[in-house]
Amino acid sequence: MKVRLSAKGLDLKVKKVKIAAGARHIPALVVGPRTPVNNAPGVLWTHGGGYLTGMKEMVFMTRAVDLVERFGAVVVSPGYRLSWQAPYPAAINDCWAALLWLRDHAKRLGVNDAQLMVGGESAGGGLAAALALRARDTDEVQLAYQMPLYPMIDNLDTVSSRQNKAKVWNTRRNHAAWRLYLRQDAKSREADAYAAAARARDLSGLPPLYTFVSTAEPFYAETLAYVLRLRSAGVAAEVDAYEGLYHAFDMLEPDLPESMLARERFCEHFAWALEHCFAPQER
Numbered sequence: 001m002k003v004r005l006s007a008k009g010l011d012l013k014v015k016k017v018k019i020a021a022g023a024r025h026i027p028a029l030v031v032g033p034r035t036p037v038n039n040a041p042g043v044l045w046t047h048g049g050g051y052l053t054g055m056k057e058m059v060f061m062t063r064a065v066d067l068v069e070r071f072g073a074v075v076v077s078p079g080y081r082l083s084w085q086a087p088y089p090a091a092i093n094d095c096w097a098a099l100l101w102l103r104d105h106a107k108r109l110g111v112n113d114a115q116l117m118v119g120g121e122s123a124g125g126g127l128a129a130a131l132a133l134r135a136r137d138t139d140e141v142q143l144a145y146q147m148p149l150y151p152m153i154d155n156l157d158t159v160s161s162r163q164n165k166a167k168v169w170n171t172r173r174n175h176a177a178w179r180l181y182l183r184q185d186a187k188s189r190e191a192d193a194y195a196a197a198a199r200a201r202d203l204s205g206l207p208p209l210y211t212f213v214s215t216a217e218p219f220y221a222e223t224l225a226y227v228l229r230l231r232s233a234g235v236a237a238e239v240d241a242y243e244g245l246y247h248a249f250d251m252l253e254p255d256l257p258e259s260m261l262a263r264e265r266f267c268e269h270f271a272w273a274l275e276h277c278f279a280p281q282e283r
Contacts, residue, residue, distance in 0.1 A: 007031070013031070014031050030074065033068055033072045039110070040072045040073055040111050044078070046123075048121040052177055063149065081094055088182055117143060117277075123152045124148075143207045147270070154199075155196040158222050169248070204233040205233075206230065211237075212239060
């Protein structure tokens with residue numbers, strides 16, 4: 001099992017930054033190609049960990065690396081506050097500040113601000129979906145595309161998250177994570193949509209989405225349900241499902257045939273987005 005938490009051995013240029021958010025400063029990594037690309041896509045990539053664990057350096061083991069190495073993307077990975085430090089809405093507020101920072105620094109970073117995107121895996125996928133909702137609702141930043149991979153978006157049990165005993169992530173861990181993140185609202189059908197995107201009542205007007213998920217993991221049902229609701233709302237949304245695999249299989253076992261296929265499919269969809277998805281910022 002390969003786990004990489006540094007840029008060593010990767011063809012990347014990495015810079016540490018501090019992003020101002022009121023009286024706080026959020027640590028973040030800016031990851032780009034060693035040879036910059038003109039008008040690169042800019043991606044805010046939020047790490048996983050059930051909202052309670054994880055770190056910004058996890059970006060080096062995620063699909064975000066493919067975006068930098070294959071497409072010249074500039075990726076910002078924020079070190080948002082974890083739920084044991086501060087519950088919702090701390091994490092989404094930190095990530096929102098990082099997204100606005102990416103928008104404001106696009107030119108300096110060599111980024112095409114008409115192709116700002118969000119992505120992440122697991123809880124980071126949940127944050128990416130929430131950021132897309134907040135961007136639509138506030139109109140403060142225009143997003144061209146979203147990539148919430150096997151996202152943690154439903155605080156209520158589904159047919160796949162109920163009585164799930166899979167490795168890496170399962171019902172017990174899922175319940176504990178939501179309790180710590182949402183506290184008294186952990187099992188509420190009225191939970192904020194920016195905390196659990198599955199609670200959003202209106203999904204129209206969101207940017208196109210691509211995701212993948214495995215069939216044995218807890219987030220299988222909520223991912224497929226979200227994709228179907230997006231399509232019903234007129235949003236272009238695509239999903240690939242990998243049979244019998246566990247949560248985050250692509251990161252934890254990158255040499256599996258399914259992981260390599262997932263990587264290629266992810267890159268194919270991103271290549272499509274580069275050709276078709278634009279959202280100019282309002283001046």
